[in-house]
Amino acid sequence: MNKGFNQIIAIAKREEKRILSRGLYTFCMVIAPVVAFLFFTTLMGEGLPAELPAGVVDEDNTATTREVIRNLDAFQQTNIIEHYPDFASARKAMQQGKIYSFYYIPAGTTQLAISGKQPVVSFYTAASYLIPGSLAYRDMKMMSEYASGAVGRASLYARGYTEDQAMAVLQPIKMEMHAVNNPSLNYSVYLSNTILPGIIMLLIMQVAIYSIYVEMKEETAQQWLAMADNDIVKALIGKLLPQIVTWTLMGLLCLFMLYGVWRFPLNSGIWPMLLDMFLLINASLALGVFFCGLVPSLRWALSLATLWGVLSFPISGFSFPHWAFPNTLKGLAWLFPLRHYFLIYVDQALNGLPLRYSWLNIAIMLAFWALPIMLLGRLRKFLLEYHYTH
Amino acid sequence: MKWLRNIIEVWVYEMKCALFDEGVIVFFIIVPFLYPLLYAYLYNNESVREVPTVVVDNSHSQLSREFVRRVDATGDVDIVSYCQDMEEAKEMIHQREAYGLIYIPKDFAKDVAEHRQTTVELYSDMSGILYYKAVFSSCTEVSLEMNKEIKATLIPGATEQQISAFQYPIEYQYVPMFNTQSGFCTFIIPAVLMLIIQQTMVLGVGMMAGEEREKVRKHIAEPHIIGKNPSEVLFGKSTVIFTIYIIVAVYLVCIVPMLFNLVHIWRWQTLLAFMVPFIAACVFFSISLSSIAHDRESFIIMFVFLSIPLLFASGISWPSSNIPIFWKGFSWLFPSTFGINGYVRITEMGATLEDVQYELNALWIQTFVYGAISYLVYKRTYGKQLWA
Numbered sequence: 002m003n004k005g006f007n008q009i010i011a012i013a014k015r016e017e018k019r020i021l022s023r024g025l026y027t028f029c030m031v032i033a034p035v036v037a038f039l040f041f042t043t044l045m046g047e048g049l050p051a052e053l054p055a056g057v058v059d060e061d062n063t064a065t066t067r068e069v070i071r072n073l074d075a076f077q078q079t080n081i082i083e084h085y086p087d088f089a090s091a092r093k094a095m096q097q098g099k100i101y102s103f104y105y106i107p108a109g110t111t112q113l114a115i116s117g118k119q120p121v122v123s124f125y126t127a128a129s130y131l132i133p134g135s136l137a138y139r140d141m142k143m144m145s146e147y148a149s150g151a152v153g154r155a156s157l158y159a160r161g162y163t164e165d166q167a168m169a170v171l172q173p174i175k176m177e178m179h180a181v182n183n184p185s186l187n188y189s190v191y192l193s194n195t196i197l198p199g200i201i202m203l204l205i206m207q208v209a210i211y212s213i214y215v216e217m218k219e220e221t222a223q224q225w226l227a228m229a230d231n232d233i234v235k236a237l238i239g240k241l242l243p244q245i246v247t248w249t250l251m252g253l254l255c256l257f258m259l260y261g262v263w264r265f266p267l268n269s270g271i272w273p274m275l276l277d278m279f280l281l282i283n284a285s286l287a288l289g290v291f292f293c294g295l296v297p298s299l300r301w302a303l304s305l306a307t308l309w310g311v312l313s314f315p316i317s318g319f320s321f322p323h324w325a326f327p328n329t330l331k332g333l334a335w336l337f338p339l340r341h342y343f344l345i346y347v348d349q350a351l352n353g354l355p356l357r358y359s360w361l362n363i364a365i366m367l368a369f370w371a372l373p374i375m376l377l378g379r380l381r382k383f384l385l386e387y388h389y390t391h
Numbered sequence: 392m393k394w395l396r397n398i399i400e401v402w403v404y405e406m407k408c409a410l411f412d413e414g415v416i417v418f419f420i421i422v423p424f425l426y427p428l429l430y431a432y433l434y435n436n437e438s439v440r441e442v443p444t445v446v447v448d449n450s451h452s453q454l455s456r457e458f459v460r461r462v463d464a465t466g467d468v469d470i471v472s473y474c475q476d477m478e479e480a481k482e483m484i485h486q487r488e489a490y491g492l493i494y495i496p497k498d499f500a501k502d503v504a505e506h507r508q509t510t511v512e513l514y515s516d517m518s519g520i521l522y523y524k525a526v527f528s529s530c531t532e533v534s535l536e537m538n539k540e541i542k543a544t545l546i547p548g549a550t551e552q553q554i555s556a557f558q559y560p561i562e563y564q565y566v567p568m569f570n571t572q573s574g575f576c577t578f579i580i581p582a583v584l585m586l587i588i589q590q591t592m593v594l595g596v597g598m599m600a601g602e603e604r605e606k607v608r609k610h611i612a613e614p615h616i617i618g619k620n621p622s623e624v625l626f627g628k629s630t631v632i633f634t635i636y637i638i639v640a641v642y643l644v645c646i647v648p649m650l651f652n653l654v655h656i657w658r659w660q661t662l663l664a665f666m667v668p669f670i671a672a673c674v675f676f677s678i679s680l681s682s683i684a685h686d687r688e689s690f691i692i693m694f695v696f697l698s699i700p701l702l703f704a705s706g707i708s709w710p711s712s713n714i715p716i717f718w719k720g721f722s723w724l725f726p727s728t729f730g731i732n733g734y735v736r737i738t739e740m741g742a743t744l745e746d747v748q749y750e751l752n753a754l755w756i757q758t759f760v761y762g763a764i765s766y767l768v769y770k771r772t773y774g775k776q777l778w779a
Contacts, residue, residue: 023685025685025689025692025693028693029692029693033693033696033697037696037699037700040700040703040704040718041700041703043715043717043718044703044704044709044714044715044718045709046715047713050709050710050712050713051713052712052713053710053712053713054712092568093746095568095740096736096740096741096742096743096746097736097742097746097747097749098732098736098746098747098749101710101712110561114561119561119562120561120562121561121562121563121564122561122562122563122564123563123564123565123566124563124564124565124566125566125567125568126565126566126567126568127568127569127740128567128568128569129569129577129578129654129735129736129739129740130578130706130707130710131575131578131708132708132709132710133710133712134567135524138565138567141565142563142565145561145563148561149561149562149563152561165507165508166506168508169506169507169508170506170542171538171542172508172534172538173502173503173506173508173509173537173538173541173542174458174499174503174508174509174510174511174534174537174538174541175508175509175510175511175534176510176511176513176527176530176531176534177510177511177512177513178513178514178515178523178526178527179512179513179514179515180515180517180523181514181517182517183517186523188520188709190517191517191519191520192520192708196699199699200696200699203695203696204692204696207691207692207695208692211688211689211692215688218686299688300414300417300687300688300691303688303691303692304417304691307691307695310695310696311695311698312429314699315430315433315434316433318519319518319519320519320520321433321434321519321521321575321579322442322490322519322521322522324443326433327432327433330432330433343518347518348485351517351518352485352518354485358485
């Protein structure tokens with residue numbers, strides 16, 4: 002027992018030296034994750050993008066239409082940067098990427114409104130840009146409702162209606178939306194909470210594979226295994242130990258940025274998320290070792306891990322809903338640790354549910370270690386007998 | 392014409408290197424071929440629009456049932472269940488059987504009948520971006536429509552026209568342009584396609600350069616380099632990658648959008664004039680970067696993760712008008728930033744070459760700057776070998 006422990010420590014120390022001797026490891030295990038954390042959290046630091054460039058085509062140009070445009074400009078998400086003489090030039094500005102939306106008021110609008118003939122104004126959004134497009138839609142729709150409502154209310158008051166009566170006429174049924182747990186609709190909450198752990202996961206798998214099979218390439222694998230009396234379990238524990246320590250620190254940093262610095266919803270308290278991060282790190286390492294056991298080639302194992310890692314982002318379902326995927330892929334999603342991480346995060350940090358809601362995902366994350374354990378014999382054989390080829 | 396023969400020699404040799412290297416083939420051909428198919432398969436589902444939603448109807452009236460029926464009929468919401476109370480409804484959301492909740496109060500029908508404003512409360516699960524807007528906009532549309540009908544009974548003696556004018560002295564219409572279905576596939580795939588071109592090229596070129604670096608360390612000479620100057624080597628190598636990627640690009644930016652019925656209203660002349668500088672910029676960008684490739688595999692770990700930040704830095708998701716200046720500067724280093732923006736506008740919004748002039752200029756500048764860096768890199772790498 003004691004001997005085994007010493008062997009593991011010796012291998013871990015050897016690994017530490019290997020890691021410190023190459024800038025590649027420092028880059029992938031420290032610089033890359035830290036830069037990615039900073040990138041996503043500061044990129045979307047505003048939460049909801051404000052003052053999106055918009056345009057106006059005001060062919061009517063009366064005191065009333067100018068008032069409408071001023072009001073629209075005052076909305077938080079809209080910033081009117083230019084007035085265009087006609088529809089065609091506004092469309093052109095959109096094609097040039099200068100504006101995401103524009104408001105079109107045809108000539109005669111005010112005159113028709115006064116005489117009760119219901120003129121039509123329109124608003125256009127560049128729907129190719131999903132987020133700015135839909136935010137512009139929201140502001141312009143609110144503005145249009147507001148403009149109509151103001152004129153309608155005024156004429157009802159003139160007929161002697163009280164405010165409540167007027168509202169009952171203008172809007173008998175009213176909608177009230179509650180965005181529980183993310184009331185400001187912060188996009189960074191939607192995205193960073195899963196993208197940051199996803200980047201860690203991708204790098205964990207790749208670094209683990211590289212660190213194992215680079216031994217085959219440099220023809221040091223036998224030496225490495227010999228330090229553990231050719232016991233693959235001890236050899237792997239020793240090798241992965243420094244990585245686990247580093248990744249745990251990176252995971253803590255990630256959680257600290259999300260919930261400490263940016264104060265994202267954390268309705269479960271920090272412990273379930275610490276558990277979630279720990280499980281993700283472990284499942285990612287397990288997958289990394291599994292890919293090594295699957296194919297005796299640094300490049301192919303890395304390619305598999307890359308495919309798995311990159312696919313994790315769409316398939317985990319934080320941007321495009323999981324239930325809308327084709328059935329085959331719905332099932333496949335179970336094999337992605339990031340999917341489980343995301344679901345545990347939703348139950349815990351976002352919705353603050355009891356831990357029992359997440360038991361299945363927790364169990365599956367733990368079960369990821371079963372994958373490489375099945376292939377340990379194969380991996381040992383690969384390391385001892387195979388040689389690096391292109 | 393010795394230089395031309397030299398270039399052709401390099402070209403032929405490098406082309407063989409690329410096409411007979413299984414690892415390089417993976418990045419140059421297999422990934423660009425398969426990845427978009429997988430992505431498009433993932434997102435090409437129309438039912439994304441139907442967000443599963445539950446109803447708590449305390450009103451139990453004809454009016455409330457009519458409201459729910461109409462919401463169910465919209466394209467964005469699918470009513471999956473009626474619940475007894477809020478507890479049951481919330482539990483269904485917690486079990487991920489529903490992502491939206493509509494709560495209709497007890498006095499819903501009574502309020503309307505007695506000319507009081509009534510409020511329907513909507514809740515959405517905040518785990519995904521698309522739920523909130525789907526539930527909110529569908530219910531709002533239905534309420535506006537029903538309000539129009541209700542008010543007809545509210546102003547006695549008024550004509551239809553008068554009532555309409557009260558409600559909407561000014562009518563309005565909304566026109567989503569270009570991605571008219573607001574489809575997720577149409578939104579994300581074009582950006583991913585352009586990113587695939589740049590990223591697979593970086594990985595493949597990095598692998599080729601890593602291989603060379605390994606050979607140099609093992610003192611294995613490269614016969615085709617001997618007697619040629621760096622510019623000939625650079626020209627030969629870069630045209631190999633350029634040739635391969637022109638073919639790859641035809642598949643990615645022309646065939647894939649047609650295959651999956653994405654919006655594609657480009658003019659081919661515009662697309663060609665844009666893709667040439669984009670690919671050229673990518674080629675020299677990849678060669679410049681490849682100078683730091685230590686071995687065949689190191690680029691895979693160093694650059695794959697970058698794809699995700701780069702997708703966001705392009706401004707396709709988080710709007711570029713709101714990207715902090717520091718990250719904007721960072722994004723200008725990569726051809727993908729300009730490539731994605733230009734391609735999306737050309738292919739989905741029918742932009743002409745003048746409309747994407749800014750992106751086009753940036754790509755040409757990148758081509759020359761990275762071209763110059765590539766030359767210096769090659770001069771350093773091969774210079775010693777050649778004239779020593």
